[in-house]
Amino acid sequence: MKKRIVLLAAxxxxxxxxxxxxxxxxxxxxxxxRAEMEESNPAELFEVKGEELWKAKRGPKKVxxxxxxxxxxxxxxxxxxxxxAPRYFADADAVMDIERRIVWCMTEKQGFKFEDxxxxxxxxxxxxxxxxxxxxxxxxxxxxxNMEFDMPMHDAKVRDAxxxxxxxxxxxxGPYDFSCNTCHGADGKRxxxxxxxxxxxxxxxxxxxxxxxxxxxxxxxMLTSQWRMNDCFRQQRFPEPKYASxxxxxxxxxxxxxxxxxMYKGPGIxx
Amino acid sequence: xxTLAMISGVTATVALLAGCAGGPSRSxxxxxxxxxxxxxxxxxxxxxxxxERLTADELQQACNAHGNNPPEGIAKKLSExxxxxxxxxxxxxxxxxxxxxxxxAQSGRGFTWSDKATDPAGGNCxxxxxxxxxxxxxxxxxxxxxGYGKTRGDSAGMQEYVYxxxxxxxxxxxxxxxxxxxHAGALNEQQIKHLVALLLDPASPVNK
Numbered sequence: 001m002k003k004r005i006v007l008l009a010a011x012x013x014x015x016x017x018x019x020x021x022x023x024x025x026x027x028x029x030x031x032x033x034r035a036e037m038e039e040s041n042p043a044e045l046f047e048v049k050g051e052e053l054w055k056a057k058r059g060p061k062k063v064x065x066x067x068x069x070x071x072x073x074x075x076x077x078x079x080x081x082x083x084x085a086p087r088y089f090a091d092a093d094a095v096m097d098i099e100r101r102i103v104w105c106m107t108e109k110q111g112f113k114f115e116d117x118x119x120x121x122x123x124x125x126x127x128x129x130x131x132x133x134x135x136x137x138x139x140x141x142x143x144x145x146n147m148e149f150d151m152p153m154h155d156a157k158v159r160d161a162x163x164x165x166x167x168x169x170x171x172x173x174g175p176y177d178f179s180c181n182t183c184h185g186a187d188g189k190r191x192x193x194x195x196x197x198x199x200x201x202x203x204x205x206x207x208x209x210x211x212x213x214x215x216x217x218x219x220x221x222m223l224t225s226q227w228r229m230n231d232c233f234r235q236q237r238f239p240e241p242k243y244a245s246x247x248x249x250x251x252x253x254x255x256x257x258x259x260x261x262x263m264y265k266g267p268g269i270x271x
Numbered sequence: 272x273x274t275l276a277m278i279s280g281v282t283a284t285v286a287l288l289a290g291c292a293g294g295p296s297r298s299x300x301x302x303x304x305x306x307x308x309x310x311x312x313x314x315x316x317x318x319x320x321x322x323e324r325l326t327a328d329e330l331q332q333a334c335n336a337h338g339n340n341p342p343e344g345i346a347k348k349l350s351e352x353x354x355x356x357x358x359x360x361x362x363x364x365x366x367x368x369x370x371x372x373x374x375x376a377q378s379g380r381g382f383t384w385s386d387k388a389t390d391p392a393g394g395n396c397x398x399x400x401x402x403x404x405x406x407x408x409x410x411x412x413x414x415x416x417x418g419y420g421k422t423r424g425d426s427a428g429m430q431e432y433v434y435x436x437x438x439x440x441x442x443x444x445x446x447x448x449x450x451x452x453x454h455a456g457a458l459n460e461q462q463i464k465h466l467v468a469l470l471l472d473p474a475s476p477v478n479k
Contacts (some may be wrong), residue, residue, distance in 0.1 A: 167306035247313035
């Protein structure tokens with residue numbers, strides 16, 4: 001395992017060098033790198049850390065998530081949990097995506113303070129380690145590898161989250177009048193050389209949720225769907241969505257619902 | 272306020288309304304309202320990206336309410352109002368220096384919470400448009416502008432139109448995906464003139 005990770009780090013560094021060029025060649029090159037790396041995905045390193053965290057007795061209440069956290073499939077069970085969320089959790093009386101749900105378990109079951117988790121929820125470019133929550137999400141997501149997205153759209157509350165997310169994606173405001181749909185509302189669009197999935201189509205929505213959480217070669221960091229939403233709102237020139245808020249869950253629900261029935265391949269690699 | 276309580280918890284009323292399993296339980300307008308309330312509750316100021324940005328102005332509201340396609344009467348009124356915001360150069364000159372225009376077109380800076388409020392914004396033009404022949408990393412959200420002046424000419428009317436389009440794209444296409452650069456205070460008069468030259472000057476590589 002260790003040897004492989006060293007090798008992966010080398011590949012990632014090689015990639016970063018060419019990423020700045022942002023040319024068509026760089027796109028092709030990235031696809032080649034990704035194909036080479038698919039066999040030995042660096043996300044696995046984060047999965048391993050996440051598994052340790054999931055099973056360890058932690059927090060002021062000294063309890064493990066494995067013994068206390070129900071992601072919708074029974075306490076401690078991670079199989080299929082990622083592809084069957086966002087879903088409604090009666091104990092929290094809210095529709096939650098997996099990251100939000102794990103945060104809920106960490107605060108409600110383990111006694112961590114939400115403010116402490118929300119202070120720095122994403123790995124920064126110069127951070128050596130990913131936050132615990134990112135490792136946990138990656139571990140949980142690995143339990144849905146090669147399973148179909150199956151968000152419970154028949155549940156009226158989930159449906160409400162989906163429809164509200166859809167309306168949020170169309171909401172234009174801010175100095176540039178942008179909404180999600182400005183960049184992700186039609187097929188075959190690009191910002192510079194970056195392809196923009198059309199989130200309203202099943203194929204585009206799949207591209208929106210596939211490979212997250214993902215190891216980002218640019219910067220060599222592990223990032224989740226919650227991060228992706230955050231960074232797109234930055235590009236949208238909006239203020240920041242609060243971490244693990246309903247707003248972000250709704251957008252993830254909108255994309256996942258549109259991707260339903262298609263295969264999730266597990267934690268992935270991003271450019 | 273009532274609706275606010277409903278989304279955070281989603282009350283029994285929703286479950287009742289959703290008797291017919293599967294379909295949405297509310298109208299599009301109601302979901303738009305919920306979306307707005309969720310956004311206002313769940314966002315916070317970061318850097319220069321202030322909370323107040325979430326409030327849609329009159330034009331944005333109309334585009335949001337009508338799926339970017341407001342009825343003709345409303346669209347006409349709105350685009351006329353946008354047209355009226357355009358401040359034209361006092362000296363009546365619209366063409367600047369295409370070389371500087373190219374630099375402005377290249378820069379994607381400006382208005383994000385990670386940009387310094389004091390740094391000048393760029394045009395972001397290559398994010399969405401093909402423009403010069405030597406830049407192969409261009410976006411496709413907008414149409415290609417390569418050869419723009421060659422096909423349209425550089426008449427006084429064209430110069431004024433391009434200046435105005437960049438200043439306020441919504442004056443010509445009410446729910447255009449293109450920002451209103453002058454109106455938003457992103458680009459000043461001189462910068463817009465440089466961009467006009469980039470697109471229209473016969474000496475600009477765009478028109479070679």
